[in-house]
Amino acid sequence: MDLATKPGTATPGGDAPKTAGDVSRQPQEIDGFQLVIDALKLNGIDTIYALPGIPITDLTRRSQAEGIRVLAFRHEQNAGYAASIAGFLTQKPGICLTVSAPGFLNGLNALAHATVNCFPMILISGSSEREIVDLQQGDYEEMDQLAIAKPVAKAAYRVLHADDIGVGIARAIRAAVSGRPGGVYLDLPAKLFAQSIDAEAGRKTLIKVVDPAPKQIPAPEAVKRALDLLKSAKRPLIVLGKGAAYAQADADIKTLVEKSGIPYLPMSMAKGLVPDTHEQCASAARSFVLPGADVVMLIGARLNWLLSHGKGKTWGGKSAKDWGGQKFIQVDISPQEADSNVRIDAPVVGDIGSCVSALLAGMGGSWAKPPAEWLSAVIEKKESNVAKMAETLAKNPSPMNFHSALNVVRDIIKANPEAILVNEGANALDFTRSIVDMYKPRKRIDVGTWGIMGVGMGYCVAAAVTTKQQVIAVEGDSAFGFSGMEVETICRYNLPVCVVVMNNNGVYKGTDVDPTGRDPAPTVFVKGARYEKLMEAFGGVGVVAATPAELRSAIEEAIRSGKPTLINAVIDENAGTESGRITSLNPAAAKKKS
Ligand code: ADP
Ligand code: TPW
Ligand code: MG
DSSP: OGGGSSSTOTTOOOOSSSOOGGGGOOOOEEEEHOOOOOOOOHHHEEEEEEOOOTTTHHHHEEEEHTOEEEEOSSSSSHHHHHHHHHHHHSSSSSEEESSHHHHHHHHHHHHHHHHHOOEEEEEEEEEHHHHOOOOOOOOOTTTHHHHHHGGGGEEEEEEESSGGHHHHHHHHHHHSSSSSSEEEEEEEEHHHHHHHHHHHHHHHOOOSEEEEEEOOOOHHHHHHHHHHHHHHHHEEEEEEEEEHTTTTTTTHHHHHHHHOOOOEEEOOGTTSSOOOTTTTTTTTGGGHHHHHEEEEEEEESSGGGGGGGGGGGGGGGGSSOOOOOOOOEEEOTTSSSTTTOOOOOEEESSHHHHHHHHHHHHHHHHHOHHHHHHHHHHHHHHHHHHHHHHHHHHHOOSOOOOOHHHHHHHHHHHHOOOOOEESSSHHHHHHHHHHSOOOOSSSSSSGGGGGGSSOOOHHHHHHHHHHSSSSSEEEEEHHHHHHHHGGGHHTTTOOOOOEEEOOBBBSSSSOOTTSSSSSBTTBBBTTOOOOOHHHTTTTOOEEEEEEEHHHHHHHHHHHHHHHOEEEEOOTTTTTTOTTGGGGGSSSGOOOOOO
């Protein structure tokens, strides 16, 4: 069935002139719906994360009928987070499709998240009638969506005529994936879908984007400047960020690390780019290497709050704003990133693949390893911290705490290094990041630059669909709540997702009380909540795990069966600390001792 090209089947109400009456002379027509689908397919878009409704219901149906995988969610925010992480994992823009005003706004959070995290994503939203919206005459779901999207998007476009759909989608794709990737908004008014134009002419307007993310080769002098600085270092350090993971230059990055012999620190989503168990990995000596280093090479990592802005006590500065004395090399595709917080002595601007191969070429055959004194100091610090952690992990307290539960997850990921680990929460996030080693690139996806709660189930769906691997999500009980209803989506598509809810009865802890005695405290939930029943409600497997042994066998069974599973891991409600590792960011008045 080809609705779009059959004469006379175009939806009425389109703007294009029609030759009514004489069917034999009627040209073959194509409508806006079909042009959008054809444009996406032409550009290799094979999956859409959506929530149907006016005016995009038929777009979801017809996309599916044409072989695009349409994953329908229960809330647009989760569809959006799914699209954003699909972009990170595949380097193709993840597509989120929503209805107008409220659906668009629900998706907008994820669009902002994609932009902030440098993930390529396109939010496509249907919108209401321009003439009515612009005169504010009160249309169904009236909103000037383009204006609202602009400040949080890398780019935002609106298409008004069917013969511009090809250009609109091409521009959106290029904007999402070229240079620093980001979130792009594409506004498609309801009227556009129904417009019909001559089919042959319409098809000619479609654009297959050539080389959507062109290589950007760094200048030879920038590479030389960086290598000269690195060579002069007595205590060098490499920091790998999620931009490096995104770039898919895995082999060259590992070679660069090994050839240089420099200790490296992976940011959260760069864990596993080089295995966390590598002898040069300095994660366990983080608070030693940051203040100790004299030259730091950042590869796809920004000096934002996650790296204490490159200064202050974390970096050995005397006070919160003082420079620690480090010199920085920054490898990044965005020329504006350098000097954002502290002086960058050697910016290397280009795509990470090209930059790393240029650095490798410049290093030549004989590169002197860093001074042995520095390397042995790092190893010594690391070994003593690892030994301390091993002691804590070996304990088996009752009730179970974060450490004893995560010791199990650590073993499971070691035995299943291809599995994707989704992670959100506060303590549930921080402890997982430091305890669970990753062995392969792009296997850990988490709260990202904003430390955002709610990415969990959307990430699970996209990770399972795009990688076809087992997904294990370690979720704080609060974090899980933001997207919990999507367990129905996980069951509906029968995805190999095992959700472990670290259930400590609340946000950070489950022990707060309302001093007036009237209500539950704002940070606590229903005690002993049975999250596993939510999964059972939709046909998945639900398990309560109160001990590490129960947790281990439940995750192992989930992996063996590949069935959607939710494990309610009962954690000591006293075990966490306020805000996990970032208590210091709480305004002083609200600060609480753990
Ligand atoms: P992290 O949170 O892991 O420290 P950030 O999100 O702060 O990482 O930084 C990622 C950086 O990577 C951004 O500055 C972005 O411009 C850069 N980046 C993303 N993709 C590429 C790429 N392909 N080549 C070069 N730089 C990239
Ligand atoms: C969109 C603020 C940061 S962490 C967190 C909240 C609400 C939940 C912590 O509790 P959880 O973890 O998940 O149970 P645990 O192990 O410490 O008990 N809204 C958004 N994002 C953020 N970051 C918040 C609120 C927050
Ligand atoms: Mg909790």
